[in-house]
């Protein structure tokens with residue numbers, strides 16, 4: 001999943017470090033209501049957008065897995 005905040009883009013694997021379930025409530029919906037954190041739909045863990053670090057919930061202290069990417073012509077391309 002990819003989140004853009006201003007000119008910055010953050011790309012993470014859509015898998016919670018707690019149980020490995022997808023993070024989104026509904027397809028493509030990843031953010032808390034106040035849009036300050038990524039939230040896991042299963043048990044409500046909160047992750048910082050900028051580095052994927054879990055600040056609250058059963059996986060506190062763990063982080064989302066980043067996905068390497070590059071931006072080309074306005075498209076986010078996952079890379080190896």
Ligand code: FES
Pocket residue numbers: 016017018019020021040041042043044045057058059
């Ligand atoms: S599966 Fe994400 S907090 Fe439990």
